[in-house]
Amino acid sequence: MTNSPNPPRVVVTTSWDDGHRLDPKLADLLDRYGIVGTFYISPRNIEFAPGDHLVPQGVRELAQRHEIGGHTLSHQRLPLISAAEAEAEIRDGKDEVEQILGAAVSTFCYPRGEYDASHVRMVKDAGFGLARTVRRHSLGVGDPFEAVTTVNAYAHRVDVPQVLRMADLNPFTAGRLFLNWDDFAIAWFDKCVREGGVYHLWGHSWEVEARGDWERLERVLQYISHRPGVEYVANAALIPSEN
Ligand SMILES: [Zn+2]
Structure with missing residues (x-):
């Protein structure tokens, strides 16, 4: 690659949902590669067994190096x-997350990515500045209250059309990208470096564990880390400035 005088601006951000006891393990991995994460915490998540919640002290420790969101x-x-x-x-x-932290939070994530226009208004009225969805395959943020992402750390069957496009319809490349979400995530990062934009990787620590994907995740984090000129930021950095 030649040194262009004006390389495209490349921003890397990551987010990790739910507030699970395995979140600190994921944060340690991010720290190892100098990557920032936003951890979206649901403090009384009904989908977790009681012992699986990240305890308040764990939330505070995450907040020392990463962002916490609602x-x-x-x-x-x-x-x-x-x-x-x-x-x-x-x-x-x-309120509950802010009480745990003793600090305000400014970003939000819709549970399961499910919401309608009334919820967008509620999120704005509650004082958040950005709300992340589960929509993928973008290198831009879009509407900050319906913020889109790039890739999920998870193999989605519905990614077939995207995989084919990324593989230029080459069936061998497509097969590799389809079978390996880490290859798909890396292909998206390469595209972001070429074209510029916001690379937003997100997932769930409990899902990485359940699928035995820690090595895949580490491979992606290592690949996207420590790139000269790339900005590594929390989701709050995507909030548009007010002027
Ligand atoms: Zn969630």
């Missing part, structure tokens, strides 16, 4: 509960 109080599916309940889930989740 993810509702108990990880209910927002479209399936009443407006009043949804508003309380969003606000009370923010």
Whole structure:
């Protein structure tokens, strides 16, 4: 690669959802490669067994090197509960995490990526500046209250069309990218370095564990780390400035 006088701006951010006891293991991996993460914490997540929640002291330790964001109080599916309940889930989740931290949080993530326009308004009214969705395959943020991402640390079957496009319809390359989400994540990073943009990798520590994907994740983090000129930031850095 030649040195261009004006290389495209490349921003790397990562986010990790739910507030699981394995989040510190994931944070250690990020630290090893100098990559910043935003951990979206649902402090009373109903989908976890009680012993699987990240305890408040663990949240505070994560916050020393990474960002903490809101993810509702108990990880209910927002479209399936009443407006009043949804508003309380969003606000009370923010309040509880802020009490744990003794500091304000500014970013939010919709549980399961499920929301409608009323929830966007609730998130704005609660004082958040950015809300992440689960939409993927973008090198831009889009609407900050429906922020899109690049890749999920997980093998999605629905990625077939994207994989084929990334592989220039080469079936051998497509097969490799389809079978290995780490290769897919790396191909997206290469595209981001070439074209510029925001590379947003996200996932769940419990899912990495359940699928035995720690080595794949480390391979991706190592590949995208310590690149000259690349900015490594938390999700809050994607909040548009007010002027
Ligand atoms: Zn979640």
